Amino acid sequence: MKLYNTLTRRKDEFVPLVPGKVGIYTCGPTVYLFAHIGNFRAYVFADTLRRVLEYLGYEVKHVMNVTDVGHLTSDEDTGEDKLDKEARLEGKKPEEIAQFYEQAFFADAAKLSILRPNVVCRATEHIPEMIELVRRIEANGFAYRTAVGLIFDTGKYPEYALLSRLNLAEQQAGARTRVDPERRNPSDFALWITNQPNHLMQWDSPWGRGFPGWHVECSAMSIKYLGERFDIHTGGIDHIPVHHTNERAQNFAATGKEVVVHWMHNAFLVIGDARMGKSEGNLVTVSELEKRGVSPAGFRYLCQTALYRMPLSFTAESLSSAQNSLRGLVDFGRNAQGWPVKDAAWTEPYRQEFKDAVADDMNIPQGLAAVWSLVREGNQRQDRAAWDAILDFDRVLGLGLGKLSETQVHEYKVSDSSNVTIAVRFVASPPGTPAEVVALAEKRQAARDARDWDAADHLRRDILDRGYVVEDTKDGCSVKPRP
RNA sequence: GGCGGCUUAGCCAAGCAGCAAGGCGACGGUCUGCAAAACCGUUAUGCUCGGGUGCAAAUCCCGAAGCCGCCUCCA
DSSP: OEEEETTTTEEEEOOOSBTTEEEEEEOOOBTTSOOOHHHHHHHHHHHHHHHHHHHTTOEEEEEEEEBOSOOBSSTTSOSOBHHHHHHHHHTSOHHHHHHHHHHHHHHHHHHTTOOOOSEEEEGGGGHHHHHHHHHHHHHTTOEEEOSSEEEEOGGGOTTTTTTTTOOTTTSOTTSSSOOOTTOSSTTOEEEEEEOOTTOSOOBOOTTOSEEEOHHHHHHHHHHHHHOSSEEEEEEEGGGIIIIIHHHHHHHHHHHSSOOEEEEEEEOOEEETTEEOOTTTTOOOOHHHHHHTTOOHHHHHHHHHTSOTTSOEEOOHHHHHHHHHHHHHHHHHHHHHTTSOOOOGGGGHHHHHHHHHHHHBTOOHHHHHHHHHHHHHHHHHHTOTHHHHHHHHHHHHHOOOHHHHTOOEEEEEEEEOTTSOEEEEEEEEEOTTOOHHHHHHHHHHHHHHHTTOHHHHHHHHHHHHHTTEEEEEOSSEEEEEEOO
16 A cells, blocks of 8 residues: 655555564643644544555554653743643643543544554553653763753754754744753754643653653653654644654654654644634534534544545535535435345445545545446446445445444334235334334324325424434335434 | 745645545435435646756756744644
């Protein structure tokens, strides 16, 4: 398969370091607030990457960190820790804040069918590993002390600017932050921060009591769980110039190696012309989405309509478009389940198309085109083989189509006055449909059989009042929740 | 000031040199007691604009305009 690599700026052929196996590290959430759906685009992307690799037969080890310390509110390495700040604000301990928002994060992730990474690692539980990594960096001569703590000397790493293609000479030092006169280079950053007595979370270290710089955790934990050379590192595009650039520098300073082979970055979800962000005041969470009548699966579908590397427009219109598309897919599934598998052979070209698309740098939109071809042709052929193929694709799409289209069929006999069965009718409905609704549907069919259209229409109204719509077919009807 | 990205139909969005995928929406038709679903058809002689290279350009090159992100924490 091919994957775009930020380091080389082109689609590279993906060759795993160990045949058949893939290690992925994903920059996870900083658990001091609810994650918004802009954040979740990144995790849907990472999850889809994992699913694609598994679909193509790789054994994937997916590692994700949870940042619960060391992420400062400014990059001057002197600001408040986000967790500390929120803890003070809410009058709680940092651990309580972290625990609460971590739990909330994974609850939302589960709603979005994001598979839990094989390893979820918390920064605070890896302080010894971080200290060890920093010690190696220092021993290799890449660090120096200042009043702030231990600082990474980016001048010692000639390739420092390669990932972001920064032109350090032209960068305006201190254009937006004050200059620390003790720094050797404007891009130098803290590995271990000391002399911050107000910081709530502190640990002893060779450099004094303090806490790790933000970038250290990802280097330390990715290396711990995936080794000193691993396949893929994912994150948002905003991480390229600072976080990942620094991480890469640390990796090299500690190990002497290019640790990460493929760097992959997702573009932002954009609202109108702006990104979604806390300071923009346009955050939308998964719960808010649900309140607006958009299912998590609908949002996930929206994410799958665009390439992960392209900005995606998040508007009321694009959302409802996605939600409607998903509904169409689910409707097809409900119908298709009533059909026999006639001939699976005709689905082969579409299966191939899907596979080729996702193997080409995860071109999910192209894969969706194959899905819709199957819907169209499956409908024409009335062949469940189409649905079987789509369910197979859903291992990648992660829309939960199987569950969403679940249907129970209630069959019953219709008899004449002398108790002779004259027909077998059915009512199909999703699990959880109230029995009352099914009963009304049955009653309505009887009215229809009696050609009592007024009664039938009246009953349809009653069913609608209970939140369900009826669709008639030859020998029965199906009821489903009103869209 | 530096780096990066985006501009394709009403909307979302693929395509990265060889007849402009797909979805949503809209409109017309078939089916239906009426609907819904489904099916059939229509919806970009053109891809921000101007040059250039090629037999051939939405795709490559040069230039312009507009929009955005990062360089402070941010997916």
